Amino acid sequence: MHRTKIRVAEDALDANATIARANRDDFDRHGVGVVNLMSAPGAGKTTLLERSIEALEGVRIGVLEGDVQGTIDADRIAGHHIPVTQLNTDPGFGGECHLDANMVRSAVPALALDDIDLLVIENVGNLVCPAEFRVGEDARAMVTSITEGEDKPLKYPLMFRTCELVVVNKIDLLPHLDFDLDRFLANLDAVNPGVRRLLVSAKTGEGIEPWVEWLAAIPARAAVTTAA
């Protein structure tokens, strides 16, 4: 009798990686590029996405909204007439503080994968746990607001390290804050040397062109993965 050895996925992160790969396979099969977008609460992810939807040309975008409760962000995004799905993490006591691969898996059937090229997963606002869980994305980006202070890369290093792109938002407030941009950038380089950073104001639209170009290039990555 032939027996196959199966290694038991002993810890949660191992199981998470397995499910993330299944999500990724589904996204690739539909040629959909996926971005995991993270930040602290109120850093401006949704406003940045609203701007991006208007600016993206020739790329069909969809959004998966992760929140503890409610559909506030999903309602904002839906106003732009693109496919949006809400994922709430609150069945547990107090709610989960992050998305994991299995939560995203449960949303996959609800995603309009045939009708989009790019899926942005807006994670729960939190600088710690979301960085620990892959959900099947092609790329990770984060938004950090200058109102949060210069020290955040040093205090939440895994988050700043795990992203290939750091969007530094609310630069329109620079004249009104004691924010030392050079010190922030030095702290960023201390934890993730040379990581690409974009200074933007999602509110005024200043600086968002390179962000939109970066987003628009994500579906090509999924295509490459599929072809390989």
Add this chain to the structure above:
Amino acid sequence: MHRTKIRVAEDALDANATIARANRDDFDRHGVGVVNLMSAPGAGKTTLLERSIEALEGVRIGVLEGDVQGTIDADRIAGHHIPVTQLNTDPGFGGECHLDANMVRSAVPALALDDIDLLVIENVGNLVCPAEFRVGEDARAMVTSITEGEDKPLKYPLMFRTCELVVVNKIDLLPHLDFDLDRFLANLDAVNPGVRRLLVSAKTGEGIEPWVEWLAAIPARAAVTTAA
């Protein structure tokens, strides 16, 4: 033979409550009142504490700093020549996103409980999980920055519900933001009707007197508890 039934603490929150009570007993024995201070990253907890240390008269304050990594906030507080202890949550992968009672328990021997009347525990910056774990505090307060937007009470209801006092910080930025204060306060009342709220600017010092008075009254609660 006499047998005592002991209910097994089956879940983590039950165990947490048991340890929180042990912490609370230790604090009470020393007549120390304890505040669990929570917020999103960068809302201004440490700046508010620095202001409070200067303004508190006749109350000996100590601070327990909770952070994933580093001692940035503890170093800032230590500059004010009060007892400060750093608790880092990063032994796990990526670090814990909150303090729990057992982490605080591990710090108790390092706290100068005989030399202080008031202990402020500055929790990890996060609007989700810290609200789920009591650590032995007499009171819970939170800081929310107006830069985070009006919708935060609706998106993180447990946090806004679990606190008896909500400090609305950075009001010096009000003229520079599209922030609708009335809408924010209506959202706050929707999740925690009538909860006490204080509008402050930790940066300029505007409005912090009632906060400092509230802080100064906390040790009396511990005394009452001890006498009971």
